[in-house]
Amino acid sequence: MTKFGKDPRPIVEIFCQAGQEALAASQAERVEAIYIGSMNPEEFTGESNIASQIAEALGLTGIPALRIETASSAGAAALQAGFQAIASGYYRRVLVLGGEKMTHLSTSATTRILAEVIDRQERQCGATMPALAAMITEKYRQKFRLSQSRLENMLCSVALKNHLNGSRNSLAQFQKAITRDAYLASKFVATPLRLYDCAPITDGAAALVLTSEKTDVRLAGIGQGTGPLSLRERDIFTSFPATRIAAARAYQMAETSPQGIDFAEVHDAFTPFEIITSEDLGFFPPGKGGEAAVEGKTALEGPLPINPSGGLKARGHPVGASGLAQVVEVTKRLRGQTRAKREFKRGLAQSTGGLGTNNFVTILERTDSRAVQSPAPPFLPPMSPAVPKKASSPAAMSDEGEIETFTILYVTPDGFLPPVALALIRDRNGRLLMAQGEDNVQLKIGREVYLRRMDEVYLFTVKSQLQKVQESLKRLLRRGAASPSKEESPAEKKL
Amino acid sequence: MTKFGKDPRPIVEIFCQAGQEALAASQAERVEAIYIGSMNPEEFTGESNIASQIAEALGLTGIPALRIETASSAGAAALQAGFQAIASGYYRRVLVLGGEKMTHLSTSATTRILAEVIDRQERQCGATMPALAAMITEKYRQKFRLSQSRLENMLCSVALKNHLNGSRNSLAQFQKAITRDAYLASKFVATPLRLYDCAPITDGAAALVLTSEKTDVRLAGIGQGTGPLSLRERDIFTSFPATRIAAARAYQMAETSPQGIDFAEVHDAFTPFEIITSEDLGFFPPGKGGEAAVEGKTALEGPLPINPSGGLKARGHPVGASGLAQVVEVTKRLRGQTRAKREFKRGLAQSTGGLGTNNFVTILERTDSRAVQSPAPPFLPPMSPAVPKKASSPAAMSDEGEIETFTILYVTPDGFLPPVALALIRDRNGRLLMAQGEDNVQLKIGREVYLRRMDEVYLFTVKSQLQKVQESLKRLLRRGAASPSKEESPAEKKL
Numbered sequence: 001m002t003k004f005g006k007d008p009r010p011i012v013e014i015f016c017q018a019g020q021e022a023l024a025a026s027q028a029e030r031v032e033a034i035y036i037g038s039m040n041p042e043e044f045t046g047e048s049n050i051a052s053q054i055a056e057a058l059g060l061t062g063i064p065a066l067r068i069e070t071a072s073s074a075g076a077a078a079l080q081a082g083f084q085a086i087a088s089g090y091y092r093r094v095l096v097l098g099g100e101k102m103t104h105l106s107t108s109a110t111t112r113i114l115a116e117v118i119d120r121q122e123r124q125c126g127a128t129m130p131a132l133a134a135m136i137t138e139k140y141r142q143k144f145r146l147s148q149s150r151l152e153n154m155l156c157s158v159a160l161k162n163h164l165n166g167s168r169n170s171l172a173q174f175q176k177a178i179t180r181d182a183y184l185a186s187k188f189v190a191t192p193l194r195l196y197d198c199a200p201i202t203d204g205a206a207a208l209v210l211t212s213e214k215t216d217v218r219l220a221g222i223g224q225g226t227g228p229l230s231l232r233e234r235d236i237f238t239s240f241p242a243t244r245i246a247a248a249r250a251y252q253m254a255e256t257s258p259q260g261i262d263f264a265e266v267h268d269a270f271t272p273f274e275i276i277t278s279e280d281l282g283f284f285p286p287g288k289g290g291e292a293a294v295e296g297k298t299a300l301e302g303p304l305p306i307n308p309s310g311g312l313k314a315r316g317h318p319v320g321a322s323g324l325a326q327v328v329e330v331t332k333r334l335r336g337q338t339r340a341k342r343e344f345k346r347g348l349a350q351s352t353g354g355l356g357t358n359n360f361v362t363i364l365e366r367t368d369s370r371a372v373q374s375p376a377p378p379f380l381p382p383m384s385p386a387v388p389k390k391a392s393s394p395a396a397m398s399d400e401g402e403i404e405t406f407t408i409l410y411v412t413p414d415g416f417l418p419p420v421a422l423a424l425i426r427d428r429n430g431r432l433l434m435a436q437g438e439d440n441v442q443l444k445i446g447r448e449v450y451l452r453r454m455d456e457v458y459l460f461t462v463k464s465q466l467q468k469v470q471e472s473l474k475r476l477l478r479r480g481a482a483s484p485s486k487e488e489s490p491a492e493k494k495l
Numbered sequence: 496m497t498k499f500g501k502d503p504r505p506i507v508e509i510f511c512q513a514g515q516e517a518l519a520a521s522q523a524e525r526v527e528a529i530y531i532g533s534m535n536p537e538e539f540t541g542e543s544n545i546a547s548q549i550a551e552a553l554g555l556t557g558i559p560a561l562r563i564e565t566a567s568s569a570g571a572a573a574l575q576a577g578f579q580a581i582a583s584g585y586y587r588r589v590l591v592l593g594g595e596k597m598t599h600l601s602t603s604a605t606t607r608i609l610a611e612v613i614d615r616q617e618r619q620c621g622a623t624m625p626a627l628a629a630m631i632t633e634k635y636r637q638k639f640r641l642s643q644s645r646l647e648n649m650l651c652s653v654a655l656k657n658h659l660n661g662s663r664n665s666l667a668q669f670q671k672a673i674t675r676d677a678y679l680a681s682k683f684v685a686t687p688l689r690l691y692d693c694a695p696i697t698d699g700a701a702a703l704v705l706t707s708e709k710t711d712v713r714l715a716g717i718g719q720g721t722g723p724l725s726l727r728e729r730d731i732f733t734s735f736p737a738t739r740i741a742a743a744r745a746y747q748m749a750e751t752s753p754q755g756i757d758f759a760e761v762h763d764a765f766t767p768f769e770i771i772t773s774e775d776l777g778f779f780p781p782g783k784g785g786e787a788a789v790e791g792k793t794a795l796e797g798p799l800p801i802n803p804s805g806g807l808k809a810r811g812h813p814v815g816a817s818g819l820a821q822v823v824e825v826t827k828r829l830r831g832q833t834r835a836k837r838e839f840k841r842g843l844a845q846s847t848g849g850l851g852t853n854n855f856v857t858i859l860e861r862t863d864s865r866a867v868q869s870p871a872p873p874f875l876p877p878m879s880p881a882v883p884k885k886a887s888s889p890a891a892m893s894d895e896g897e898i899e900t901f902t903i904l905y906v907t908p909d910g911f912l913p914p915v916a917l918a919l920i921r922d923r924n925g926r927l928l929m930a931q932g933e934d935n936v937q938l939k940i941g942r943e944v945y946l947r948r949m950d951e952v953y954l955f956t957v958k959s960q961l962q963k964v965q966e967s968l969k970r971l972l973r974r975g976a977a978s979p980s981k982e983e984s985p986a987e988k989k990l
Contacts, residue, residue, distance in 0.1 A: 033719075042537050048611035049566040052852035055721045056728070062740055064719035065853065066572045069562045071544040077561045081576050088582035116543035224528075224559035226550045233551070245557055357547035358560065 001328050002099075004316035005173040007203035011045045011101040012057045014205045019058050019097055022207035031209060032091040034058075034065035037078030037098035038320035043113045045101050054097065069320075070224075071117045072269065073353035074098060075206065076323030076360035080222050082210050092212045098324030099205030108414045110201050114319070115413055117354040119230030122434040124456045126409065126416040130198055132231060132355050133270040134190035134407035135424060139237040140272060141192070142405075142445045144287035151192060154290030156183045158271040159196045161299055162307050166314025168300075168339055173202050173316030190409045197271040202316030206325035214367060217334050220346070221256070221363040223249025227356050231424050232432035237405065238287075240356030243280040247350070250361040251282075254346075258282035261363070262344040263305040263333065265326035267352035268312050277350055278306060281361070300340065308333060308340065323351030323360060330364050345369040399451050401427035401460075406443045425449060425460055435460040496823050497594075499811035500668040502698035506540045506596040507552045509700045514553050514592055517702035526704060527586040529553070529560035532573030532593035533815035538608045540596050549592065564815075565719075566612045567764065568848035569593060570701065571818030571855035575717050577705050587707045593819030594700030603909045605696050609814070610908055612849040614725030617929040619951045621904065621911040625693055627726060627850050628765040629685035629902035630919060634732040635767060636687070637900075637940045639782035646687060649785030651678045653766040654691045656794055657802050661809025663795075663834055668697050668811030685902045692766040697811030701820035709862060712829050715751070715841070716858040718744025722851050726919050727927035732900065733782075735851030738775040742845070745856040746777075749841075753777035756858070757839040758800040758828065760821035762847035763808050772845055773801060776856070795835065803828060803835065818846030818855060825859050840864040894946050896922035896955075901938045920944060920955055930955040 002017050009017075015036070023029045034055055041047045055065035070077040075098025082096040102110050115128050122132070141151045160183065166172040178196065186195040210219070225245025228234050251257055258281060266281070268274035275289035283304055284292045292298055298306035309315050309329040312322055326349035333344055346365040353359060406423035409416075421437025435451060435458035437443065442462045449460040463471075497512050504512075510531070518524045529550055536545045550560035565572040570593025577591040597605050610623050617627070636646045655678065661667040673691065681690040705714070720740025723729050746752055753776060761776070763769035770784035778799055779787045787793055793801035804810050804824040807817055821844035828839055841860040848854060901918035904911075916932025930946060930953035932938065937957045944955040958966075 040537055040543060042535055042611065046611060047615075048535060048608075049613075049724065049849045049852060051565055052612075052721050052724055052849055056724055056852075061721055061723055061728075062736065063721060065565075065721050066576070066719070067564045068576075069564060070546055070560075081561070081563075081579070084576070084580040084583045084585050086583075087585060088579045090579050090582060113543075116537065116541060117547075118544075120542075224561070226547050226556055226558060226560050228556055229544065229547055229551055233556075241557065354544045354547055357544060357551075 001171050001206045001325055002204045003171050004202050004204035004318060004321075004325075006103045007101065011041055011047060011099065012050070012053050014101060014203060015054050015097055015099045016057050018099065018205035018207035019054070019095055022095060022209050026209035026211070028093070031060075031063065031093050031095040033063060033085065033094045034060065035078045035082035035085070035094055035096045036065065036067045037069070037074035037076070037096075037324055038067055039069060039071055039074045039100055040113055040116075041100070044105065044110075070358040071353035072319040073267070073323045073351040073358050073360050074320040075325065076327070076349070076351035076362060077224070077353075077358075079210075079324055079327055079362065080224060080360060083219055083222055086210050086212050094210050095207060096210055096324060097205060097207045098321040100318035100320040101203045102201045102318060103203050107201065107411070111411070112413050117357070119232075121456070122230055122232070125422055125434045125436045125458070126412060126420045127422055127434060128190070128409065128411070128413055129355065130190045130193055130270065130411065131407050131409045131422050133273065134193045134409075135231065135405040135422065136237050136276075137192055137270070137272040138407060138445065139405040140276065143238050146290070148192065151290070154275060154294055155192070155197050155271040156180060157290075157293040158268065158274050159183055159313060161293065162268060162274075162311040162313040165300055165308050166310025169310045169315060172310045172314050173200055174310070174314045187410065188408070189411045190407045193270060193272070199269045199312035199317035202318040204316060204318040204321050204325070206321045206328045208324065208328055208331065216367055217331050217364055218367050219362065220365045221250035221252070221254030221361075223247065223253065223361050224359070226358050229354065229357050230434075231355075232434060239276060239280055240352065240359060242356050242359035243277055243350060243352070243361065246359050246361040247281050250348070250363050254363040254365070256346065256363065260346055261304070261348045262346050263308055264348040264350065265307055265309060265311065265329050266350040267322065267359075268307055269317060269352065271313065273352065274306060274311065277352070281348065281350060308338075323349070326351060327362055327364065334364060334366050398428040401425040401449055401451055403443065403445055403447045403449060404432060405445055408440050408443070423449070423460055425451060425458070427451065433458055437461070496666050496701045496820055497699050498666050499697050499699035499813060499816075499820075501598045502596070506536055506542060506594065507545070507548050509596060509698060510549050510592055510594045511552050513594065513700035513702035514549070514590055517590060517704050521704035521706070523588070526555075526558065526588050526590040528558060528580065528589045529555065530573045530577035530580070530589055530591045531560065531562045532564070532569035532571070532591075532819055533562055534564060534566055534569045534595055535608055535611075536595070539600065539605075565853040566848035567814040568762070568818045568846040568853055568855050569815040570820065571822070571844070571846035571857060572719070572848075572853075574705075574819055574822055574857065575719060575855060578714055578717055581705050581707050589705050590702060591705055591819060592700060592702045593816040595813035595815040596698045597696045597813060598698050602696065602906070606906070607908050612852070614727075616951070617725055617727070620917060620929045620931045620953070621907060621915045622917055622929055623685070623904065623906070623908055624850065625685045625688055625765065625906065626902050626904045626917050628767065629688045629904075630726065630900040630917065631732050631771075632687055632765070632767040633902060633940065634900040635771065638733050641785070643687065646785070649770060649789055650687070650692050650766040651675060652785075652788040653763065653769050654678055654808060656788065657763060657769075657806040657808040660795055660803050661805025664805045664810060667805045667809050668695055669805070669809045682905065683903070684906045685904045688765060688767070694764045694807035694812035697813045699811060699813040699816050699820070701816045701823045703819065703823055703826065711862055712826050712859055713862050714857065715860045716745035716747070716749030716856075718742060718748065718856050719854070721853050724849065724852050725929075726850075727929060734771060734775055735847070735854060737851050737854035738772055738845060738847070738856065741854050741856040742776050745843070745858050749858040749860070751841065751858065755841055756799070756843045757841050758803055758825075759843040759845065760802055760804060760806065760824050761845040762817065762854075763802055763806040764812060764847065766808065768847065769801060769806065772847070776843065776845060803833070818844070821846060822857055822859065829859060829861050893923040896920040896944055896946055898938065898940055898942045898944060899927060900940055903935050903938070918944070918955055920946060920953070922946065928953055932956070
């Protein structure tokens with residue numbers, strides 16, 4: 001791994017440092033192929049054909065090289081593809097790389113590029129990754145009946161823990177512990193998420209050599225799952241089914257369970273995602289992940305350390321590198337190459353692509369950790385449905401609905417003046433749609449709103465108490481007097 | 496395969512049509528994962544996270560989906576990754592997709608995006624893919640001592656053949672045969688390449704289902720190789736070593752040789768590349784591929800049909816789709832699903848990423864084509880060198896050199912006024928560098944030039960006869976009179 005943070009070198013050089021160090025550290029410095037994870041070097045750096053470039057810069061021209069991309073989990077995807085190539089017998093030893101260069105651009109440019117992973121309709125309303133993460137967090141708060149201060153305490157616990165862990169990691173972007181006061185003083189990016197709830201923008205690369213030979217650490221299980229892109233296509237907001245699918249396969253392949261995991265590196269691009277992920281991985285029951293963090297269960301000295309490296313939050317988040325950097329961190333810890341004196345037998349890495357749309361779970365273990373090394377039984381993953389269900393399109397909406405979840409966005413993409421109120425609205429027909437608030441007062445889950453469309457964007461206004469009373473009166477009157485066949489016009493409704 | 500050409504639908508819909516048709520055509524409509532090849536949907540369409548998007552649009556949310564990229568061979572790369580996943584036993588059945596959407600942008604914008612695969616220094620001089628292909632063609636002409644009209648005849652033969660073949664392919668972008676006169680009347684893009692030597696800009700997608708079960712066609716061999724990005728790092732200009740590496744592995748894995756191939760689809764992004772590739776694949780000796788095309792050996796009715804589908808030239812070239820579309824075409828032909836009555840047993844597909852920097856060779860065969868189906872022996876590909884050689888950087892140049900190869904570029908990228916003279920210059924120290932001509936007269940391989948640097952770009956001027964005589968005189972005089980320790984300044988040289 002390179003030192004994560006601001007790195008002035010060109011992206012190919014950053015990749016090369018990680019690659020050369022991994023080759024030098026492996027027992028034989030030769031590989032048959034290169035598998036590279038990178039999310040968007042084209043738009044971040046203007047470089048295309050990155051796989052060929054890296055092969056050439058490493059002095060390995062001739063050797064097959066390819067690039068894999070699954071949004072922000074690209075590093076984990078490269079590992080999976082490299083693993084499959086080795087497991088097939090096609091190659092015996094491959095170099096896996098993950099990297100990204102992002103800090104040279106403005107925050108708004110980076111935010112815009114990162115937001116391309118989001119559904120187009122939701123993007124058009126001004127939704128960014130932090131905005132959608134915030135809306136998921138608000139939904140989580142409501143579902144598990146957490147007060148605002150209780151939620152704040154949970155998120156703060158995760159941030160403090162990961163910064164403390166990062167202070168012990170010499171390759172982390174932030175190597176300073178932060179205080180509760182500093183957390184509380186940090187500005188809102190998108191309510192209820194503050195700056196200290198969001199992983200930073202980072203340059204960096206990670207690398208490892210995968211081999212078919214037996215070494216001290218083995219890849220015991222790996223799984224991948226996908227989930228809906230948009231919020232409006234989701235049935236569930238407080239869990240990422242893509243993680244659950246990936247975890248099921250990884251546990252089965254490794255013949256283990258959440259109880260068999262000693263520690264984990266998870267994708268805490270936002271502090272609430274560490275909490276949700278710790279539940280999706282089966283470490284804690286739904287709604288209990290935050291409490292576990294507050295109680296120190298996931299601290300470095302706790303029973304189940306989560307993100308002992310500092311996580312994306314403190315180690316930094318060069319998107320294409322993160323999924324692989326986690327695996328590098330897990331490997332180092334299994335080998336005892338960290339400052340911690342504790343011995344670990346089995347670790348897990350979980351990586352998230354987009355808003356939980358393309359997730360991976362990888363389980364690594366020391367090869368001396370089992371008395372008998374029985375080969376894993378063949379895993380039979382679920383097949384897709386024979387008749388795939390078509391994703392629904394954002395059809396015509398009714399002009400009223402209620403707030404499913406919301407956020408006030410303070411760091412906005414280019415073209416949007418902060419603050420922007422965003423809400424997922426459930427209309428009278430039960431359909432969901434992202435909409436921008438005409439003002440940002442009185443937002444609360446369940447509040448009734450009026451909806452109107454302007455070009456490609458839906459706008460909402462929260463109904464006042466007076467409006468609600470007027471509507472009830474009108475309905476009563478109509479029931480008594482008007483003919484039932486006569487439809488009320490939207491204009492009348494808003495009187 | 497979708498109908499290649501101009502397709503007004505969003506990229507995800509184009510992918511979906513190919514995917515749905517492949518699923519419907521396969522015996523069981525279920526798959527465990529989706530492998531997607533696409534070169535640059537981010538910059539062509541503004542869409543990121545394309546793998547998750549496609550899984551969702553296909554109604555296959557939950558199923559693992561990932562995107563592979565190796566520049567213009569991405570479709571073949573996705574096939575290779577999907578093959579390795581099946582061969583490893585990790586999956587039993589996967590959907591492989593390749594696609595791109597390009598026609599909605601201006602030609603200059605598309606040219607710019609495609610040119611990102613080129614080495615940065617060469618790009619800064621105004622080099623485009625056609626420009627570099629043209630320079631390779633000029634070098635080929637010189638190496639094999641072809642007159643301009645002989646070369647023209649060869650390129651024309653390839654263009655005419657592929658357009659004729661395309662006229663029989665209902666999914667091809669161009670379904671009209673062209674005449675020799677039309678070819679000769681078409682404008683130069685970059686001398687000696689005309690419009691009819693270059694594959695068009697295209698929208699389209701291709702798909703297939705890979706399964707571990709036995710079917711009528713099997714993937715018998717697949718190989719990948721890489722080569723230097725820039726022209727200046729090459730030792731050889733008239734062959735693509737990446738194709739030779741890929742072919743060696745594919746032949747060995749399929750236990751066959753060039754003689755065992757009945758027909759081939761090759762990457763004719765430029766007509767000369769079909770000729771060079773037919774040599775790299777071992778079908779014809781170096782320098783003989785053009786003659787073979789002129790003599791009709793590679794025609795549909797010839798002994799070794801090349802690009803019977805029309806190739807990239809006539810079928811069209813949606814970059815991420817082409818490598819997979821070739822394999823779809825080969826499969827159809829092996830199954831007898833084309834208009835041709837001839838029976839084929841074994842076909843080959845060759846795909847090129849960038850300027851021959853990331854190439855694939857795939858061999859497919861009918862499973863009834865062998866008496867005994869012996870399993871292929873384990874292939875042991877060459878390992879990378881233990882101490883990788885570092886790629887050299889474009890160091891300081893001497894201020895004189897000679898033309899290694901050149902072109903006059905008529906279709907230029909944004910910011911360059913046509914025509915632009917480009918030449919690869921070999922300086923006095925034997926190093927190569929791309930340079931822009933201050934005028935475009937007297938260009939010929941071997942001509943002596945002066946070099947000067949302006950910002951990031953090198954400029955060259957061809958020395959006149961008079962200048963050469965003056966220089967010889969000065970050298971003679973100096974040898975007689977001046978002290979040998981005194982260095983001549985560059986300024987003096989140019990007097």
